[in-house]
Amino acid sequence: MSDDFQSRVTAAMANPQNMGELPNADSIGTVGSAECGDMLRVWVKFKEEGGRKVIDRASFQSFGCETAIAAASLAMELIRGKSPAEALAMRGEELAKDLGPLPPTKVHCTALVEGAIRQALEPSAPASSPAVPASASAAAAVPSSLMDSFNKPDPKKGGVKVVFLRESESPA
Ligand code: FES
Numbered sequence: 001m002s003d004d005f006q007s008r009v010t011a012a013m014a015n016p017q018n019m020g021e022l023p024n025a026d027s028i029g030t031v032g033s034a035e036c037g038d039m040l041r042v043w044v045k046f047k048e049e050g051g052r053k054v055i056d057r058a059s060f061q062s063f064g065c066e067t068a069i070a071a072a073s074l075a076m077e078l079i080r081g082k083s084p085a086e087a088l089a090m091r092g093e094e095l096a097k098d099l100g101p102l103p104p105t106k107v108h109c110t111a112l113v114e115g116a117i118r119q120a121l122e123p124s125a126p127a128s129s130p131a132v133p134a135s136a137s138a139a140a141a142v143p144s145s146l147m148d149s150f151n152k153p154d155p156k157k158g159g160v161k162v163v164f165l166r167e168s169e170s171p172a
Contacts, residue, residue: 004100008098008100012070012071012099018077025059026044027044028044029123038065038109040113042119044120054082058075060075060116065106068112071095095117
């Protein structure tokens with residue numbers, strides 16, 4: 001992995017934008033799987049501008065790696081003000097273009113971002129990553145945070161139980 005790429009990811013991670021649940025979102029897209037660990041959820045709110053529907057705000061939560069978080073942070077800014085069709089035309093590498101060329105092992109991180117945006121904007125489209133059903137009409141039925149999807153009380157029934165350590169319990 002190049003130092004250049006890593007320093008861009010670190011810079012984006014230092015000040016992630018639009019992270020967290022977006023109250024009153026019009027649509028939600030979730031991809032990934034709690035079983036294997038990489039999950040990304042995107043919330044989108046639309047507005048009318050000049051007679052067309054555009055993305056007013058978008059936010060995300062992620063259980064992916066730092067590249068997925070950095071790419072999602074950049075992508076949420078990039079799709080703002082775009083129509084759904086314009087945002088859907090953007091591929092993962094374009095959404096994360098400010099990170100520079102991606103190492104091959106990190107291409108799937110941006111595909112996760114693209115997939116979650118796609119699910120939010122076009123829920124009926126086939127997902128490149130496993131999609132968790134979520135759409136504008138189903139937005140109210142989707143757990144409000146990614147943690148709610150990920151953190152199942154009984155890991156034998158899918159998902160995992162996430163337990164945060166207090167700072168004093170963190171491994172040194
Ligand atoms: Fe799996 Fe980045 S999201 S390695």
